[in-house]
Amino acid sequence: MSTIWKLGVIRGIVFGLVGTVAGMAITMLLRTALGLSAWNSGQATALGSFVGLIAYLGGLGAFNGWVGWVLGWPEKEHDATELPNWTRYFGFHTNHKTIGVQYMVTSLLVIIVAGIYQLIARLETAQPGLQFMTPRTYNSLISLHGIMMLGAVLLGISGMINYLVPLMIGARDMAFPRLNALSYWVTPPSVLFFLFSLPAGGFDTGWTAYAPLSVRAPLGMQFMLLAFYLVGWSSILGSVNFLTTIFKLRAPGMGLFRMPIFVWATLATAFLQLIFTQFVGIAFLMVLLERLTPLGFFDPNKGGNVILYQHLFWIYSHPAVYIFVLPGLGVISEVVPVFSRKPLFGYRAVALSSLGIALGGALVWGHHMFAAGMESWLRIPFMFTTLLVAVPTGVKIFSWLATMWLGKIHLDTPMLFALTAIVVFLIGGITGVPNGIVPVDLYVHDTYWVTSHFHHTLFGGFVFPMMAAIYFWFPKVTGRLLNERLGKVHWSVMTAGFFITYEPMFWLGLNGMRRRIVDYDPAMGLGTMNLVTTIGGYLIALSMLVFFINLVASLWRGATASANPWRSRTLEWQVSSPPPGENFPVPPRVVGSPYGYGIPGSVHVIVSPTGGSGEKQAT
Amino acid sequence: MVAITVAILSAMVVAIFLNANFTPAPASAQAEPIDRLLRILFSIGGVIFVLCLVLLIYSVIVFRHPRDTEEGPPLEGNYRLELTWTLIPLAIVLVLAVQGAAVLKDIGRADPKNELEIKVTAFQWAWRFEYPQYGITSGELRLPVNRPVLLKLTSLDVIHAFWVPQFRVKQDAVPGMEKELLVTPTRVGSYKAWCNQLCGLAHAAMQAPVIVVEPEDFELWVKEQRS
Numbered sequence: 001m002s003t004i005w006k007l008g009v010i011r012g013i014v015f016g017l018v019g020t021v022a023g024m025a026i027t028m029l030l031r032t033a034l035g036l037s038a039w040n041s042g043q044a045t046a047l048g049s050f051v052g053l054i055a056y057l058g059g060l061g062a063f064n065g066w067v068g069w070v071l072g073w074p075e076k077e078h079d080a081t082e083l084p085n086w087t088r089y090f091g092f093h094t095n096h097k098t099i100g101v102q103y104m105v106t107s108l109l110v111i112i113v114a115g116i117y118q119l120i121a122r123l124e125t126a127q128p129g130l131q132f133m134t135p136r137t138y139n140s141l142i143s144l145h146g147i148m149m150l151g152a153v154l155l156g157i158s159g160m161i162n163y164l165v166p167l168m169i170g171a172r173d174m175a176f177p178r179l180n181a182l183s184y185w186v187t188p189p190s191v192l193f194f195l196f197s198l199p200a201g202g203f204d205t206g207w208t209a210y211a212p213l214s215v216r217a218p219l220g221m222q223f224m225l226l227a228f229y230l231v232g233w234s235s236i237l238g239s240v241n242f243l244t245t246i247f248k249l250r251a252p253g254m255g256l257f258r259m260p261i262f263v264w265a266t267l268a269t270a271f272l273q274l275i276f277t278q279f280v281g282i283a284f285l286m287v288l289l290e291r292l293t294p295l296g297f298f299d300p301n302k303g304g305n306v307i308l309y310q311h312l313f314w315i316y317s318h319p320a321v322y323i324f325v326l327p328g329l330g331v332i333s334e335v336v337p338v339f340s341r342k343p344l345f346g347y348r349a350v351a352l353s354s355l356g357i358a359l360g361g362a363l364v365w366g367h368h369m370f371a372a373g374m375e376s377w378l379r380i381p382f383m384f385t386t387l388l389v390a391v392p393t394g395v396k397i398f399s400w401l402a403t404m405w406l407g408k409i410h411l412d413t414p415m416l417f418a419l420t421a422i423v424v425f426l427i428g429g430i431t432g433v434p435n436g437i438v439p440v441d442l443y444v445h446d447t448y449w450v451t452s453h454f455h456h457t458l459f460g461g462f463v464f465p466m467m468a469a470i471y472f473w474f475p476k477v478t479g480r481l482l483n484e485r486l487g488k489v490h491w492s493v494m495t496a497g498f499f500i501t502y503e504p505m506f507w508l509g510l511n512g513m514r515r516r517i518v519d520y521d522p523a524m525g526l527g528t529m530n531l532v533t534t535i536g537g538y539l540i541a542l543s544m545l546v547f548f549i550n551l552v553a554s555l556w557r558g559a560t561a562s563a564n565p566w567r568s569r570t571l572e573w574q575v576s577s578p579p580p581g582e583n584f585p586v587p588p589r590v591v592g593s594p595y596g597y598g599i600p601g602s603v604h605v606i607v608s609p610t611g612g613s614g615e616k617q618a619t
Numbered sequence: 620m621v622a623i624t625v626a627i628l629s630a631m632v633v634a635i636f637l638n639a640n641f642t643p644a645p646a647s648a649q650a651e652p653i654d655r656l657l658r659i660l661f662s663i664g665g666v667i668f669v670l671c672l673v674l675l676i677y678s679v680i681v682f683r684h685p686r687d688t689e690e691g692p693p694l695e696g697n698y699r700l701e702l703t704w705t706l707i708p709l710a711i712v713l714v715l716a717v718q719g720a721a722v723l724k725d726i727g728r729a730d731p732k733n734e735l736e737i738k739v740t741a742f743q744w745a746w747r748f749e750y751p752q753y754g755i756t757s758g759e760l761r762l763p764v765n766r767p768v769l770l771k772l773t774s775l776d777v778i779h780a781f782w783v784p785q786f787r788v789k790q791d792a793v794p795g796m797e798k799e800l801l802v803t804p805t806r807v808g809s810y811k812a813w814c815n816q817l818c819g820l821a822h823a824a825m826q827a828p829v830i831v832v833e834p835e836d837f838e839l840w841v842k843e844q845r846s
Binding site for chain 1: 641642643649652653656657660661664667668671672674675678679682683684685689690691692693694695696697700701704705708709712713715716718719720722723725726727776777778780782784787788789790791793794795796798811813815816817818819820821822823824
């Protein structure tokens with residue numbers, strides 16, 4: 001019992017429940033005092049959520065460090081714990097590797113739920129006609145699928161970055177470990193809010209939550225807004241940590257141009273997160289306030305402007321695409337050289353292309369609004385910036401191909417996923433050009449063409465690279481290898497499933513299949529391709545089942561992994577699997593490029609496990 | 620061998636994209652330049668895709684060394700090559716963007732004097748069409764063929780969007796604003812205007828008939844509506 005109570009998450013839940021009830025009670029008292037009817041579901045749940053969240057974080061122990069510092073409590077050695085090992089995943093624990101795993105597991109859980117939502121919705125659209133679902137349910141399912149997947153992606157990249165970046169740059173932990181734990185622990189309530197959304201009536205706006213529809217949507221909308229607001233908060237806090245860690249905590253000798261590309265990608269992503277997340281936060285907060293109070297930011301009858309919402313939303317949500325895909329592209333840049341046994345071709349260009357994509361991606365949000373009605377000529381500069389992003393993206397793809405050329409290629413599962421990612425991302429990039437060109441976009445905008453395009457970019461830029469990352473780094477994290485045979489089954493079914501799902505959608509979009517419709521005109525002849533798409537979707541789900549079986553089975557009794565099963569040169573592979581609590585007893589010394597495969601005498605890093613004798617060179 | 624394969628496959632892809640029918644039959648003057656540009660984009664994209672895919676598959680097959688422990692050749696980069704694959708895509712996208720701007724101008728307003736003006740009002744979940752030049756209001760959009768139509772769109776509640784797939788172009792109808800869309804129907808026939816922006820419960824079914832007729836028939840219809 002006392003062990004249970006010592007688990008931060010249990011205390012957090014209890015405190016959170018009490019706080020929620022208190023918040024709702026305060027709302028009702030205030031309303032009664034103002035002479036209004038006591039119950040207003042929106043206001044009560046909003047204030048209940050807010051007070052509950054603060055109380056939950058308090059119960060969890062998120063503020064202990066800061067409160068203790070103010071009150072002069074004796075400082076505890078961080079990570080000191082008398083509890084069994086597994087419990088650290090259920091408490092406010094500051095080690096970056098623990099937090100990385102927490103993020104990753106949460107991300108996978110959200111992906112399962114969001115995936116199931118879409119699988120259900122896809123059954124309805126497999127054939128024309130209303131089969132078994134009300135339009136309200138359908139709209140809620142697809143909307144939640146979208147926004148929850150994006151939440152899951154943010155959690156997933158935070159997971160990868162948290163676990164890998166300190167190891168890759170030779171740091172003992174993140175720069176701000178307590179802030180890091182806080183940025184994770186605001187996400188479980190966010191997941192909870194996402195889950196509440198459907199029982200609270202769902203919402204019918206799509207993930208974009210365009211006003212004024214989102215102002216009128218059911219209570220489920222509010223939970224979605226709060227949920228994503230929290231994920232965004234976590235994302236901003238995380239980015240502060242990533243940037244500081246990369247700039248201040250690199251091991252001696254780790255110059256910027258000796259960092260692995262994944263770290264460069266993190267840098268670019270973190271800049272985008274830090275600068276742009278606030279815009280979507282403001283947009284969602286304004287919708288929330290317009291729902292709860294008489295304010296009318298987006299209501300033309302109250303002096304508001306409908307298009308304003310779209311600007312605020314897309315100023316974040318376009319760069320967000322690059323927040324999602326840059327770490328994934330970084331993973332590809334890590335995996336391809338290791339399994340080609342060759343240096344990454346054009347390292348500097350690849351490193352800088354991440355920043356190029358980030359900079360370009362910051363200036364293109366208007367291309368989501370070509371049909372929304374901005375000044376006609378203003379669409380032209382947005383068209384140019386949009387197309388220019390293709391250039392640094394192309395640099396990455398060509399560099400990967402050149403890295404493989406003349407290499408000694410090994411087709412282990414991480415490499416297979418990286419290869420699929422490259423092809424899928426390439427299609428995503430090529431099909432993005434028509435969307436960026438104004439007159440063509442007026443044709444394909446908001447059709448299945450666009451849906452297919454961005455699923456290519458997100459699968460190619462996040463999902464397949466994340467799979468590569470999991471197969472690649474699982475041995476490092478757990479000390480066990482994932483099963484290769486199951487891995488290859490997973491890869492082949494998922495790759496086939498992907499193409500069967502998404503290639504027909506291009507054709508569907510061109511032939512009049514609009515996004516987000518529960519039903520379509522049988523006369524348009526779209527039934528067959530929609531059925532194919534649904535079947536493909538279920539193949540992806542099947543492959544994910546294989547993946548989860550592999551995860552559990554390998555965790556339980558997979559082959560023991562050596563420190564460096566893939567013969568990689570980067571720093572995380574020069575320590576044991578799993579790495580020791582503080583990563584490096586003595587800071588490693590970085591002396592060369594991380595990718596010098598096959599270069600005679602090339603050394604990336606010198607790690608001394610005992611702090612003196614027995615230096616080990618990574619070649 | 621790589622070069623020959625790329626050349627053959629590229630030729631096939633370009634031939635397909637320039638000739639095959641993969642879009643609904645165009646029915647507006649705006650559709651033709653858009654389709655032409657689309658085919659060019661597909662062809663260029665197809666060639667780039669073929670090039671990359673062939674290189675990737677070739678590498679995987681030819682350079683595969685399953686149980687080899689030796690390392691590959693130490694090629695770290697090549698400035699000239701890297702510059703090439705930066706500058707060529709740059710040139711391509713700039714040309715395409717200029718093309719895009721030209722087509723955008725092409726499909727914009729051409730002959731303001733001859734335009735048929737129609738006020739389009741969207742609401743959950745239907746359309747209303749007003750013809751101020753004729754003083755009539757209708758639930759269907761009836762258009763004379765080959766005359767530019769200036770749609771002035773607005774909405775009474777949430778955002779909707781007006782889209783006839785055969786006309787290609789679309790425009791949101793935004794509450795509190797009036798947005799314009801120019802369409803010149805070129806083929807007599809019946810079409811459907813769909814709502815293309817998720818607008819709540821009955822969004823999927825929100826549509827209006829669009830009937831393109833000969834000018835004489837249009838005049839006849841106007842008279843009928845007035846009486």
